[in-house]
Amino acid sequence: MTSDSTSLAAVAALSDDLRRSMYEFIRRAGRAVTRDEAAQSVGISRKLAAFHLDKLVDAGLLTTRYEQPGGLRRVGRTPKVYEPSALDVQVSIPQREPVLLADILIDAVLAETPGESAGEAARRLAGERGRHLGHTERAGLRGARLGPERALTCAQHVLERHGFEPSRDTPTLVRLRNCPFHPLAARAPELVCGINHAFLTGFLTGLDAPAVQATLIPRPGHCCVELGVPGAAGDQEAACGKDAPPESP
Incomplete structure (x- = not known):
């Protein structure tokens, strides 16, 4: 695309x-x-x-x-x-990535085996696609040390290009404001969100950022995954405080 x-x-x-x-x-x-x-x-x-x-x-x-x-x-x-020319023009606001999802699903159907369902194959292939993307980005960093915060900064830049609309809520937490697989995700949330989670987990693995995790946290109007450093001081309170109702006096 x-x-x-x-x-x-x-x-x-x-x-x-x-x-x-x-x-x-x-x-x-x-x-x-x-x-x-x-x-x-x-x-x-x-x-x-x-x-x-x-x-x-x-x-x-x-x-x-x-x-x-x-x-x-x-x-x-x-x-x-x-x-x-061979240019294929597709414009969507907000950005969508139906081709990426379609590629993964087609590959999953073609790769399906008796011991693996299409859904399992889709998650496996999504992880492989994510790892490849992470490896490519990691190679561009020329072996530089990648701490958690720098890894999240790199992830922000990459996921911005893919339409996730990342937001750095805290130094160690990135929320994804847009689901690039919508409206397909709304039709089959368990399948599509599982593929998305596997893709982003694979990306972090390829990026060689073990301190950062992709976590499934479905929220209306947002991507179902967020990236963060588990147990980072103050971040969980800051993240929860944004969505929590005010305490009663």
Whole structure:
């Protein structure tokens, strides 16, 4: 899936009616299209078409090369042609990760064995996917020592990219304000939350952060998992105090 910034840039480029019409024309053409053809499709000048086509190229929606239309060899300058890129644009606010969940579930069905249910396979594969992500992030730290608070900071940055909307409530507690697997999690909470918990537990294992744990704490409107250091002084009181009702006088 594309990153948020890439997807938003693509959507912004297509917000212009002329660009969107040219882009749709090029997709329907089923072949590379010249600048003149794109201009004629929307009834504008070749120069104005070049401006809009370049915007679509900059946004990653089109690719360009130089070739003669129809593959014919002609005398003179070879024109630039445009065709759709492989960019897959998906925008969701708040961010969702249905592809990640779908990949895990498909792999689980394909890997299911007589001694392992699809749900068990899904949790196992989610853990493996999380460990791979953690290993990748750990490698980028070049062997630097990773204490609990630094591990949580690293986790914040990574999980922000995946749409969890992490919030550092205390130095040793990160709550996840968004469930990137919603609304699927609402349909099968035990299955999806179990996959999510296994994924985040695997991530911490791959990150080599044994002092930090992923804990299942379902709360309405939030992700079902939070990351923290068990028994950290003052953190449990601070976390509980946020949701606890005021004491009666």
